Amino acid sequence: MNSEASYADWIAVDWGTSRVRAWAMKNDVPIAEAHSDQGMGTLAKDAFESALLALIDPWLGVRQTKVVACGMVGARQGWAEAAYSDVPCTPVSENHTRPPVKDTRIDVHILPGLCQRKPADVMRGEETQIAGYLAKYPDFDGVICLPGTHTKWAQVSAGEVVSFRTFMTGEMFALLSKSSVLRHSLTKGWDEETFLQAVSDGLSRPEAMASRFFSIRAESLLSALDGASATARLSGWLLGAELAAARAYWLGQRVALIGNATLSKHYATALGAQGVATETADATKVTLAGLFAAYEHIKEQVS
């Protein structure tokens, strides 16, 4: 194999808080991938360039290579702040930030996140996934839900993000199941019927949420509630409460799900039980499509 063949046209980077992934790209096709745990949260400002080079060095040739990055790398405490774009706006804009670099082989562009003034909200990274989804379905008009640690619900119309809302459901599930008293009662299994019942309970009486959590502990002490049911119940209650608060986003809407496969499946099941049909997209594919859309903008600006 000719080593020339692995040189990248450009490099795509998804740089989150706890992890960074990079792809060597030929046009819109990834030809190599590398990742590390050097997420934004682990790095001082002057450590980003070397963390990046450690991943992409083998892909760099003599010609300068454009690197297009999205995610928390553009946060205030990241490599260089990429100021938010205010919604309503297109998910990918020209407001990218170019951090100073020492290695002349790379030209780094960090994409901005989106913000909403009222109710106050922000995203960094998901806007690139939305852009990727819209690159594939330019006429999409509806809601994109991005399940994750901080799930985002975004209203999309005419190629723009109109409004969005973030739910900490994933982080709350992780905290309650791993760090609270409920950790003694939960195991790794799953019970789909219990989950759907809990979604329904959470959705129909979200105001009772605060009184529900401890009953998991009490039932496991008093009547040996099994750990798989407990896990499905906590997850269902939290998701039901999210769906209650996000009702305006999904009721009577076309909903696209972008995210981790297992989590997206739970959202699809829960929404399906409410009569909402969903379509799903692979998170990595739409991230790369969004970064490619941004790369094409950048190329045009330069040429």
Place this chain on the structure above:
Amino acid sequence: MNSEASYADWIAVDWGTSRVRAWAMKNDVPIAEAHSDQGMGTLAKDAFESALLALIDPWLGVRQTKVVACGMVGARQGWAEAAYSDVPCTPVSENHTRPPVKDTRIDVHILPGLCQRKPADVMRGEETQIAGYLAKYPDFDGVICLPGTHTKWAQVSAGEVVSFRTFMTGEMFALLSKSSVLRHSLTKGWDEETFLQAVSDGLSRPEAMASRFFSIRAESLLSALDGASATARLSGWLLGAELAAARAYWLGQRVALIGNATLSKHYATALGAQGVATETADATKVTLAGLFAAYEHIKEQVS
């Protein structure tokens, strides 16, 4: 001082998950106090006796001394399981458990907690505080709220606990403020006006809770929300949601608050804003009064 003077008539012990406190008692008056971090959660079954003796040894004379203990020490994973009493029942009963001990100078009695079958709920330790409060106010008819990591609301009538409900509000506040993404936005201060507004928001629209949390992070990024306001807001939302779900317990009721002074004050302020007058009792005092009531029962049984 004659060292005889420090010998105890009996010994009171409040043994929680993370901490143990013991008092040398003359009748109902504490004459010495000792504590350690050897909570139930830190000890194997065979380590409880020595952990207790390390605290109380100086108070033991030639005569055998009764030790009356409440709290998580009686949990299944504690020293010896003290089976729950089912509500409705008096908060202190005769169903105490006597773990085997090697040191013949002590005779240990562990008090049982209370349980409720539907909705499933349990308490260990708070029932002793309720007993102490009732020892002081035998005709109390109303609601006792015990704010803490796991706040309990108990309906009390004719000397019995009729029903109760546990809220994980304190633990959720601790997890969200110390371990979630919100930790970057919260500081130690407090803003009473923000707190009261947040209680009102949480109480009037508890179903929106899931969508609120992340706005604290977003506002601190977008409009430099100060950390003290952020802390008061998170606390107020959580307490407001608890009050919404616990409405049947306090609406039109006489409410007594037993717990940590700062936390009880927040509950008193929040309930006061809803037109509910509260009385407060010192947690340590009612714990000792409850243990004393149990000690008197035990003495009678023996004699």
